[in-house]
Amino acid sequence: MHIFYTPDITQNTYTLNEEESKHCVRVLRLGIGSIVNLVDGKGGFYTAEITSDNPKKVALKILQVEKEFHKRNHYLHIAVAPTKNIDRIEWFLEKATELGIDEITPIITDRSERRVVKEDRLNKVITSAVKQSIKAYHPKLNDAISFDAFLKEPFEGEQLIAHCIDNGEKQYISKLVAPHQKYLILIGPEGDFTPEEVNLALNKGFKALTLGDNRLRTETAALAVCFEINYLNR
Numbered sequence: 001m002h003i004f005y006t007p008d009i010t011q012n013t014y015t016l017n018e019e020e021s022k023h024c025v026r027v028l029r030l031g032i033g034s035i036v037n038l039v040d041g042k043g044g045f046y047t048a049e050i051t052s053d054n055p056k057k058v059a060l061k062i063l064q065v066e067k068e069f070h071k072r073n074h075y076l077h078i079a080v081a082p083t084k085n086i087d088r089i090e091w092f093l094e095k096a097t098e099l100g101i102d103e104i105t106p107i108i109t110d111r112s113e114r115r116v117v118k119e120d121r122l123n124k125v126i127t128s129a130v131k132q133s134i135k136a137y138h139p140k141l142n143d144a145i146s147f148d149a150f151l152k153e154p155f156e157g158e159q160l161i162a163h164c165i166d167n168g169e170k171q172y173i174s175k176l177v178a179p180h181q182k183y184l185i186l187i188g189p190e191g192d193f194t195p196e197e198v199n200l201a202l203n204k205g206f207k208a209l210t211l212g213d214n215r216l217r218t219e220t221a222a223l224a225v226c227f228e229i230n231y232l233n234r
Contacts, residue, residue, distance in 0.1 A: 012062045015057050032050055036060065039131070039134075043067055043068045083219060093125050097133065100230045106143075106144040111191035113189055151204050157183055159183075162187055163198050172209075179233045187221050
């Protein structure tokens with residue numbers, strides 16, 4: 001199965017951009033009459049036939065469309081502090097996309113090791129994972145934002161913060177949330193959230209979350225949350 005990401009598809013025909021066309025013809029060795037699949041990132045899954053194999057602009061005819069392809073029964077938004085080594089956050093984005101996630105926001109905290117994020121590069125990682133894992137929904141990657149500013153943004157649903165500070169009762173995800181809901185979960189940097197940040201989130205209505213006794217890297221904690229939420233909603 002050959003998947004192409006086509007977010008601007010609207011008609012019964014479509015032309016791949018030059019990069020995708022070259023990959024289609026030169027690398028995959030596909031030609032006229034070959035059947036491919038397209039995803040638009042909004043739930044549309046398309047079956048199409050190649051009608052022109054020009055390596056600069058491959059033309060396709062849409063044969064079949066399936067809407068809300070593998071639509072999930074919940075919405076997961078993870079706000080995570082970017083890691084100093086960008087490869088680690090890229091790994092998280094790839095694996096979270098494969099497991100199932102709807103929205104990611106890089107948050108800049110007091111202890112953040114990285115304060116600048118190149119969203120274009122990270123979006124390419126997500127798009128590649130979308131195609132590899134045959135996902136019709138493309139996770140939304142927001143611009144990086146400060147922790148304080150992020151907490152001021154509205155969100156309707158379950159709100160959790162994972163932290164390592166021993167300042168009160170923390171519970172597991174299964175004890176804090178019900179299935180089939182919207183979830184917003186905060187994951188801090190390697191040095192954890194500051195006590196002030198944790199208290200600010202708790203005062204905003206967030207619930208304190210534990211991921212167990214093991215001390216996890218930022219990207220591992222974020223992926224563990226992603227897995228647990230998807231498992232809860234299986």
